[in-house]
Amino acid sequence: DAGVTQSPTHLIKTRGQQVTLRCSPKSGHDTVSWYQQALGQGPQFIFQYYEEEERQRGNFPDRFSGHQFPNYSSELNVNALLLGDSALYLCASSSTRDSFNYGYTFGSGTRLTVV
Amino acid sequence: LAKTTQPVSMDSYEGQEVNITCSHNNIATNDYITWYQQFPSQGPRFIIQGYKTKVTNEVASLFIPADRKSSTLSLPRVSLSDTAVYYCLVGDERLTGGGNKLTFGTGTQLKVEL
Numbered sequence: 399d400a401g402v403t404q405s406p407t408h409l410i411k412t413r414g415q416q417v418t419l420r421c422s423p424k425s426g427h428d429t430v431s432w433y434q435q436a437l438g439q440g441p442q443f444i445f446q447y448y449e450e451e452e453r454q455r456g457n458f459p460d461r462f463s464g465h466q467f468p469n470y471s472s473e474l475n476v477n478a479l480l481l482g483d484s485a486l487y488l489c490a491s492s493s494t495r496d497s498f499n500y501g502y503t504f505g506s507g508t509r510l511t512v513v
Numbered sequence: 514l515a516k517t518t519q520p521v522s523m524d525s526y527e528g529q530e531v532n533i534t535c536s537h538n539n540i541a542t543n544d545y546i547t548w549y550q551q552f553p554s555q556g557p558r559f560i561i562q563g564y565k566t567k568v569t570n571e572v573a574s575l576f577i578p579a580d581r582k583s584s585t586l587s588l589p590r591v592s593l594s595d596t597a598v599y600y601c602l603v604g605d606e607r608l609t610g611g612g613n614k615l616t617f618g619t620g621t622q623l624k625v626e627l
Contacts, residue, residue, distance in 0.1 A: 402556070431614065431615075433615075433617075438619070439619060440600060440617030440618050440619050440620055441557065441615070441617045442617070443614040443615065443616065446614060454614055456614060486554070488556045488557075489556075490556065490615075501547060501549070501559025501562060502557075502559065502615065503559070504555075504556025504557050504558065505556050506554070506555050506556055507554070507555070507556055509554070
């Protein structure tokens with residue numbers, strides 16, 4: 399099953415460093431969204447990419463940036479890491495071609511710990 | 514997106530039916546109701562979606578009254594493996610299909626025991 403693949407699964411970084419997280423969407427999906435989930439909270443929307451452009455953005459600072467490649471895969475970059483950036487980062491994919499919304503498909507996430 | 518309110522937690526036993534109710538008083542005409550399930554250290558998984566009345570699939574049923582200000586997710590005969598967080602989301606289906614953002618609350622932690 400070609401679901402959503404995220405890498406790496408776990409990551410430890412130091413404050414001030416930069417990190418890149420990667421996501422391969424489910425086969426047939428063309429839209430990728432990124433979410434941040436702090437412990438005990440629901441996922442919070444960071445941004446969404448479609449046709450290699452950022453289409454929507456949540457309430458996150460410019461330290462959070464992204465990219466989508468022609469093969470629909472995506473990267474999330476976070477600069478100048480803060481302790482508060484420690485969270486589970488989730489990638490979700492969907493298709494603009496679906497005539498019915500079968501919901502987003504989420505990956506298992508990348509657990510980022512900032513020390 | 515309409516705000517939703519769910520119980521923080523629920524407890525049940527194996528074999529019982531579990532009903533989780535979600536309030537969404539400000540739901541808009543174009544909004545659909547969607548439920549996701551999340552296990553620890555995994556991404557949320559789509560369970561079911563509906564607009565009105567009743568929707569049923571292989572894992573759950575969704576009951577939506579005529580005024581659509583609330584909805585109830587029904588899980589028949591739960592097992593230990595149904596222990597998870599359940600999120601109720603409300604949004605415009607026309608946008609979510611292609612990709613509107615999903616707004617998650619804190620969800621309902623369901624704990625199933627023997």
